Amino acid sequence: MRVDEPVTVGIDIGATKILIGSVTRQGDIIHHARYGIDLSTESSLKGSIYRSIADYIHGRREENMSVNIGIGVFGHVDFEQGDWLGTMRVPGMEMIRFRDDLKQRYGMNVAIDNDVHTAALAELHLGKGREYRHFLYVNVGTGIAAGIISDGRLIRGASNYAGEIGHTFVGRDMEQCMCGSSWCLESAASGGGMINRAIRWISDYPDSRLAPLIQSGNITSVDIFREARKGDPLSMKIHKEFIWSIGIGLVNLVNILNPEAIILGGGVMRDSWLLKELSDFIYQNTIGVSRRGLKEISLTELGPQVTGLLGAACLAWDYEKIG
């Protein structure tokens, strides 16, 4: 790559770290740094973020840096205003006015969005989404959310909250979700939901191979799927409900939005045998025209470590066009 190639700074603010990197238009990360994040109070959070940015920007003055920064965060974002509206992980957090603050400090233009939206933009510009005009990026991790790309554009909705599919209906009289409903996709198919089910249902399956994992507090969805394949009845029950529920959630999305592809990310969907089961369910249960329009269901090829950073840079590029 040419050393004078323009680069965009992407900032990936996660619950455990801040990643900042310089990204070329080809998606090469030519430099990056990792910083700690302090979620204990709003002021410590703000301090850790702004110190990281100051350190990174200070060290990269020589670069041919774009005047646009992209930031991806967890929680709710006001995309129009460039504000981070908050997250339940930081109690009592008020909004952080990223756009105003960074414009004032560095004269840079700032686009900010949530991490699932930025991951969808990473797919659109640098991943499998380059082949499609209409696709869904679906993250199945601790929670479940989607980035909906229609006609090459991210669907944001009225409050930048489009894609919150974790609370769609997959069955009556399930356990109550933190949202208040007792029918949520997340309860049956997120990593957190499946672990809760294992804990809730273990008393009916005292001999389950999950019992010692639950007792040690170290159970993950990977354990549940591994034991399901080995025939553990509790794990099989959770696995079966997982496929059925995420299947229903995605069948609904395909019927509603008629995408060309579903690209799956997040920690839960890493196994290719789960992908096969899920694909079969979706192709068996979607309506004809939309099924025929669905060309691909696959796992993301963007690495989980870099998706946030790339997505943040892609957000800045998108924002150049529309901002």
Added chain:
Amino acid sequence: MRVDEPVTVGIDIGATKILIGSVTRQGDIIHHARYGIDLSTESSLKGSIYRSIADYIHGRREENMSVNIGIGVFGHVDFEQGDWLGTMRVPGMEMIRFRDDLKQRYGMNVAIDNDVHTAALAELHLGKGREYRHFLYVNVGTGIAAGIISDGRLIRGASNYAGEIGHTFVGRDMEQCMCGSSWCLESAASGGGMINRAIRWISDYPDSRLAPLIQSGNITSVDIFREARKGDPLSMKIHKEFIWSIGIGLVNLVNILNPEAIILGGGVMRDSWLLKELSDFIYQNTIGVSRRGLKEISLTELGPQVTGLLGAACLAWDYEKIG
């Protein structure tokens, strides 16, 4: 209005009639005509449509007519190509190449879409949707479908099939839908679905006030809701499942798409007391951010007789911009 004001020809092709009209940019229909439609064979269908168009165009040569025609039809449409791909109502129907045919005959540009998409465009340009950037137009009639407007644009999807919400999941082990699934919103909440339920369930309710209506073959959803209000148990059961199912379907859409408004059309939702029940369900069950973003749930103010015609003209305007 000025007599030289430009007008657009809209064509509304329905199962029982063809309406053709000249529509101003303000949505005034300055002239219209109604023609019969013959669905018995593909050739009779095509003949009745093209004769109607020829008659109308011939009689309106003096007008300051736009070179763009918009056509709304039932069934599946290839929006890109301008072809009507078919409908189950005309057995063995091959596609009708409206764009090619009408371009060749009259030198006019033709945009064609399905009638729910055109109705959503009518709301966007001439109805309640003028106030919003993000809204859903939902038609609850013989079937159930939506037009999704995001950022002022109609979401079409890969095969112009976006919005087919009638086959989203609202409950396990329901009656089988014509699509093959046994969980469809349409089975519980469309006019046709509710009538099927009345017929299917009447044997358990021999004294139901619906019995004579079923026997006469003249039952409608209006009858079911009327008898539900009077306390007829079978009607109450169907009504209760209607509210729950259409409620779940729309809660899902609000959570997925974060719209500012839901505008309801179609024969089933005409009663304002149904609207009240449905609104309460939606506001009680959507997630917080999306609920707060939802400013309005209401019935369309566009008359059912003219929506198709206005929507077809709006489609032509939209197509001018993107075609």
